Amino acid sequence: MAPRARVIAFLVAPPFELLNLTGPMSVFSKAKLNGKEYYTIKLLSTVRSSMAYSTSGISLSPVTYFADHSGPIDTLIAVGGEGSMATPAPEVLPWIRNRFNHVNRIASVCTGAFLLAEAGVLNGRRVTTHWQHVDELIARHKHLRVDRNPIYIRDGKVYTTAGTSAGIDLALALLEEDLGHAIAACVAREMVLFLRRPGNQAQYSSLLAQQADVSGTPMRELPSWVTSRLEKKLDVHELAKVVSMTPRTFARQFELHFRTTPARWVQSVRVEAARQHLETGEIALKSIARLTGFRDEQALRRAFLQQLSLTPKEYRERFSASISATGSVKV
Secondary structure, three states, X not given: OOOOOEEEEEEEOOOXXXXXXXXXXXXXXXXXXXXXXXEEEEEEEOOOOOOEEEOOOOEEOOOEEHHHOOOOOOEEEEEOOHHHHOOXXXXXXXXXXXXXXXXXEEEEEOOHHHHHHHHOOOOOOEEOOOHHHHHHHHHHOOOOEEOOOEOEEXXXXXXXXXXXXXXXXXXXXXXXXXXXXXXXXXHHHHOOOOOOOOOOXXXXXHHHHHHHHOOOOOOOOHHHHHHOOOOOOOOHHHHHHHOOOOHHHHHHHHHHHHOOOHHHHHHHHHHHHHHHHHHHOOOOHHHHHHHXXXXXXXXXXXXXXXXXXXXXXXXXXXXXXXXXXXOOOOO
């Protein structure tokens, strides 16, 4: 008897973001083992309706009301969108909690994390969501360890992702877990995707986000000032002078606005600048370390491992534009 296909159930709370669903769904639908589809895909809705409607005005069917689904689920994926951030119907949350105890994996795409958080299945876990909604997730759910940087995170059997393309990255990663590298690579090649964009790749420019966060404060000029002087000494005393504060007042105000220490922040800005050099050119690591203010190549390496869990060499191999141009397409 042929093995039963694994069930991937997508849970949508209308209106949902169409690409948050169709991107990962496309990955799973193309997976085949011995010529047969490996996954069975189910579309479940928190609303009883014959159609599941998206924010773009497009509706999908067939859809099953979540409580009417009685079969097994291997992987339950909460899809992001306006509906996932709204207060869910009271019967949805206990259903998610019950299913959490029986599924092999549970995941969210983008703001689908809000739905899982409401159900309590993310409590105490390290999670992420789209960078635009990280602060709201932190404010609404105090028992989460929210990381605003990665494109996706795995914590036990729980997976959370950033935006739309991150859902595709996660789907490929889950496919590789289930069926191995060769089949995942085949699907990625068919869809013209970069196979392995690791979860620890940053989902956006932290510098741009920081400039927006402090735009109305005395700190507003600090990000651009620091990036133009990365090779210089950038301690608390130097940074305090830029905003005309005493070092003690500066340190207190800095942590209030940036939610980290000045030393860690400077390191993160240097790492981001180094990432850009690694992605766009073939400059030697020793030169990149000097240009971005690290004492030497080893200091650069330690900072990358701390922040990205990758060495500079590994980062270049995965994300360099020159490598991507001759290998897989970078997205």
